[in-house]
Amino acid sequence: MTYTHTAYLEDGSIAATLADLARAHRILELEGHGDMSMGHLSYRDPFGRGLWLKRGNLALSEVEQDDFILIDFDGAVLEGTGLRHLEWPLHAEIMKARPDVNFVGHSHAHFSTVLGASEEPLKPYNNHGVWFAYEGVPRFTQTSHIITTVPLGVAAAQHIGAAQALLLANHGIAFVGSTVAEVTLTGIFLEKAARFQVDLRASGFAPIEPDPEETKEKFDRIYPAKAQHNFWTYFNRRLDRVEALQGIGISQISLPPGV
Numbered sequence: 013m014t015y016t017h018t019a020y021l022e023d024g025s026i027a028a029t030l031a032d033l034a035r036a037h038r039i040l041e042l043e044g045h046g047d048m049s050m051g052h053l054s055y056r057d058p059f060g061r062g063l064w065l066k067r068g069n070l071a072l073s074e075v076e077q078d079d080f081i082l083i084d085f086d087g088a089v090l091e092g093t094g095l096r097h098l099e100w101p102l103h104a105e106i107m108k109a110r111p112d113v114n115f116v117g118h119s120h121a122h123f124s125t126v127l128g129a130s131e132e133p134l135k136p137y138n139n140h141g142v143w144f145a146y147e148g149v150p151r152f153t154q155t156s157h158i159i160t161t162v163p164l165g166v167a168a169a170q171h172i173g174a175a176q177a178l179l180l181a182n183h184g185i186a187f188v189g190s191t192v193a194e195v196t197l198t199g200i201f202l203e204k205a206a207r208f209q210v211d212l213r214a215s216g217f218a219p220i221e222p223d224p225e226e227t228k229e230k231f232d233r234i235y236p237a238k239a240q241h242n243f244w245t246y247f248n249r250r251l252d253r254v255e256a257l258q259g260i261g262i263s264q265i266s267l268p269p270g271v
């Protein structure tokens with residue numbers, strides 16, 4: 013596949029990466045991923061100790077760079093204070109199974125969860141869906157529970173395979189990336205694609221099914237590394253503007269049309 017990953021930098025500053033990862037949480041809240049204090053992203057420790065996971069009892073919109081704990085791949089807390097999210101095995105097992113993945117995300121994004129609660133496969137009906145052209149988005153139906161045990165984490169990791177995202181039936185989604193920009197865009201594009209597909213199905217219009225080979229060529233055309241960087245910086249500028257107005261911690265409030 014032509015979906016390329018950049019090598020992670022062993023000499024990169026963990027603090028700087030966690031600051032970016034904190035911003036990723038807040039960007040994702042603005043993009044429809046918020047669900048009270050649920051949802052979390054993690055970063056593979058560049059020194060092989062385990063993973064840095066957002067601590068518990070915080071909304072995505074509230075995460076700052078100190079809000080992470082370092083856990084090993086068995087879940088033992090090595091550094092940091094605060095609650096360890098129950099779903100740590102989802103992160104640990106995906107990272108163990110996928111050496112190319114440095115970041116794992118999990119959320120209950122609304123439209124992605126609607127799609128995941130159905131038998132409808134995610135389709136590349138719009139540009140956001142094209143992000144998943146090569147591997148698609150598998151669905152994990154073994155349980156509707158949250159992923160709190162190592163065997164469930166292993167099973168979820170097997171189901172995501174080489175894909176960038178996984179629908180967790182009747183629960184939420186998992187999404188991955190080699191960089192913080194990539195994991196963030198994957199989460200955003202999955203939710204946008206799912207929303208488009210839900211709207212398209214709800215419209216009653218007959219969908220046009222895009223050609224799979226053309227869809228892969230389209231991915232190569234519209235999502236080169238330069239474009240991914242541009243989109244990441246766009247979402248950061250947008251976050252800065254929103255937080256300049258209302259500070260950190262307030263999620264986007266969508267009002268009905270006309271209000």
Ligand SMILES: [Zn+2]
Pocket residue numbers: 050051099118119120158159183184
């Ligand atoms: Zn969950």
